[in-house]
Amino acid sequence: MLATILRIGVNVFRESVRDKVLYNLVFFALLLIGASLLISQLSAGQEVKIIKDLGLASISMFGLFIAVFIGIGLVSKEVERRSIYALLSKPITRAQLIVGKYLGLVLTLAVNVGIMTVALYLVLAWMNWQTSPAVRETWEAPALDPALLKAIALLFVQLMVVTAIAVVFSTFSSAILSAALTFGLYVVGHFNADLRNFENVLDSRVAAWTARALYYVLPNLAPLDVKTMVVHGQYVSPAYVAVTTAHALTYIAALLVLATWIFSRRDFK
Amino acid sequence: MPAAIVTEHLTKDYRVGFWRPRPYRALDDLSLTVEPGEVFGFLGPNGAGKTTTLKLLMQLVFPTAGRAEILGRPVGDPAVKRRIGYLAEHPYFYDYLTAEELLGYFGGLFGYSGADRTRRVARLLDEVEIGAERRLQLRKFSKGMIQRVGLAQALINDPEVIFLDEPMSGLDPLGRRDVRALILRLREEGRTVFFSSHILADAEALCSRAAILAKGRLVASGSLSEMLAFQVRGWEAVVEQLPSESLPRLEATARRVQRIAEGRYSLEFPPEPPPEQVLPSLLSAGGRLVSVMPLRQTLEDFFVERVGSADWDRMGQ
Numbered sequence: 188m189l190a191t192i193l194r195i196g197v198n199v200f201r202e203s204v205r206d207k208v209l210y211n212l213v214f215f216a217l218l219l220i221g222a223s224l225l226i227s228q229l230s231a232g233q234e235v236k237i238i239k240d241l242g243l244a245s246i247s248m249f250g251l252f253i254a255v256f257i258g259i260g261l262v263s264k265e266v267e268r269r270s271i272y273a274l275l276s277k278p279i280t281r282a283q284l285i286v287g288k289y290l291g292l293v294l295t296l297a298v299n300v301g302i303m304t305v306a307l308y309l310v311l312a313w314m315n316w317q318t319s320p321a322v323r324e325t326w327e328a329p330a331l332d333p334a335l336l337k338a339i340a341l342l343f344v345q346l347m348v349v350t351a352i353a354v355v356f357s358t359f360s361s362a363i364l365s366a367a368l369t370f371g372l373y374v375v376g377h378f379n380a381d382l383r384n385f386e387n388v389l390d391s392r393v394a395a396w397t398a399r400a401l402y403y404v405l406p407n408l409a410p411l412d413v414k415t416m417v418v419h420g421q422y423v424s425p426a427y428v429a430v431t432t433a434h435a436l437t438y439i440a441a442l443l444v445l446a447t448w449i450f451s452r453r454d455f456k
Numbered sequence: 457m458p459a460a461i462v463t464e465h466l467t468k469d470y471r472v473g474f475w476r477p478r479p480y481r482a483l484d485d486l487s488l489t490v491e492p493g494e495v496f497g498f499l500g501p502n503g504a505g506k507t508t509t510l511k512l513l514m515q516l517v518f519p520t521a522g523r524a525e526i527l528g529r530p531v532g533d534p535a536v537k538r539r540i541g542y543l544a545e546h547p548y549f550y551d552y553l554t555a556e557e558l559l560g561y562f563g564g565l566f567g568y569s570g571a572d573r574t575r576r577v578a579r580l581l582d583e584v585e586i587g588a589e590r591r592l593q594l595r596k597f598s599k600g601m602i603q604r605v606g607l608a609q610a611l612i613n614d615p616e617v618i619f620l621d622e623p624m625s626g627l628d629p630l631g632r633r634d635v636r637a638l639i640l641r642l643r644e645e646g647r648t649v650f651f652s653s654h655i656l657a658d659a660e661a662l663c664s665r666a667a668i669l670a671k672g673r674l675v676a677s678g679s680l681s682e683m684l685a686f687q688v689r690g691w692e693a694v695v696e697q698l699p700s701e702s703l704p705r706l707e708a709t710a711r712r713v714q715r716i717a718e719g720r721y722s723l724e725f726p727p728e729p730p731p732e733q734v735l736p737s738l739l740s741a742g743g744r745l746v747s748v749m750p751l752r753q754t755l756e757d758f759f760v761e762r763v764g765s766a767d768w769d770r771m772g773q
Contacts, residue, residue, distance in 0.1 A: 194564045198550070205552040205593075268548045273609060276514050276542035276619075277565040278534045454517040456470060 199291020258353025328420030376408030458528030465522035497659035500669035541610035551595035702741035
């Protein structure tokens with residue numbers, strides 16, 4: 188059971204490696220190195236903060252593109268190209284296929300984010316080494332701040348949520364529509380908290396209940412974004428990381444159940 | 457021992473149309489049984505419902521009504537999937553994998569690992585004659601080679617029942633011969649082969665039993681000999697050195713007289729009177745007999761008779 192899921196997942200990873208998805212890492216490295224060289228010429232005292240901002244934003248952006256553009260094709264491409272016929276005639280269930288595909292893309296993202304993190308720390312180490320101790324004193328947080336890892340971990344969880352959303356759409360919709368809907372939900376997910384406060388400003392009970400329902404149904408991605416806090420040296424407690432992660436994992440599980448439910452009823456004409 | 461395949465009143469409607477979807481019946485009330493060890497031909501023109509039936513048996517689509525069993529268990533049961541193999545029509549496989557990797561991946565899904573899996577993959581690729589190309593990505597493969605890889609993947613688990621959807625399509629004459637040989641070998645090994653085809657010659661060469669489908673309905677099923685009843689439609693004689701003065705008399709007896717060359721004729725006679733009565737008079741007129749052959753009803757004749765010539769034309773034959 189688990190072995191089957193893992194085999195399907197490893198095949199997704201192999202596909203993304205062969206399809207040269209990891210080439211994005213080269214762009215990431217070039218962007219980071221180019222930016223750091225440029226910034227070190229310009230600003231005094233702010234360069235480490237700017238690099239952290241830029242590095243975390245880039246990890247988030249590159250990860251988002253991978254999650255959406257591979258995620259939307261994970262299942263739909265198998266159906267369109269009809270490779271699913273041979274696969275589903277093997278002793279696997281449709282649920283295993285969905286979970287395996289999902290975990291495969293999560294593995295691809297993990298490798299990507301992992302390498303980008305190492306690259307970011309290398310650039311930060313280089314800047315640390317270049318900077319005089321007097322200037323280092325003025326930094327809000329040390330260059331090699333381990334708290335960065337908390338931000339990156341939550342960012343990765345956020346990408347896991349986006350991937351699960353893409354997989355849900357991928358089970359019934361075309362690639363372009365899936366991409367649009369996933370990006371849409373990504374944006375909505377950052378403003379979801381506002382929905383919760385709607386009931387305080389809305390007179391209509393129906394509207395208030397609708398806002399409440401949407402708040403629970405739509406993804407809540409903003410709590411998973413602690414980039415700014417970390418860059419400014421503010422404390423993010425491990426409990427916060429654990430609770431938000433647990434909440435996101437529950438949401439992911441619900442999405443995968445939904446994806447499996449839709450996919451298990453589909454005819455492959 | 458349960459039947460290899462049983463379908464009971466299997467029916468499938470697809471919804472067509474976007475704004476006002478209406479059902480389109482792709483398969484209508486199909487009931488048939490395939491016994492273990494048979495090579496069963498599933499025949500019919502394009503659009504007859506052959507692929508739909510195979511997809512129902514693979515649970516790639518769900519029936520609107522009726523049920524299907526493979527090896528005594530309902531289709532879709534993972535325990536059944538361990539014992540069957542399937543090759544889809546115009547198959548597509550992950551083109552970023554090599555033939556070896558694809559078979560290894562599918563073998564892994566059956567739980568094979570290590571040396572056992574490597575040995576299986578190598579043996580099957582040898583059998584379908586994929587040589588050094590097995591280490592190339594499938595995107596570099598021709599259609600015929602993909603079809604061979606498809607056959608190999610359908611056999612990775614030594615299946616008891618093998619489903620092949622148009623296995624000869626896209627193959628050159630050599631490839632077709634190889635697939636025929638492979639199906640016959642599978643039969644010798646005692647496996648059940650259920651294959652669809654719109655090429656009746658394949659069925660005649662391979663099947664012990666067949667079913668003919670048209671417009672989603674079963675038109676006929678049974679052993680080929682039963683279906684055709686090996687009915688002798690007449691007989692044909694080829695004679696040479698036939699004196700021209702004996703022609704008018706022959707034309708009165710024969711159904712058809714066709715001149716092949718100077719003094720050489722092909723003569724077609726009705727079943728009665730039998731050749732042993734007609735031939736002596738032919739020879740007494742001075743002709744020399746080259747060959748005598750009974751004219752049997754072919755599957756083509758049967759198909760035209762039962763399904764209609766319009767469908768036959770659609771098959772492009």
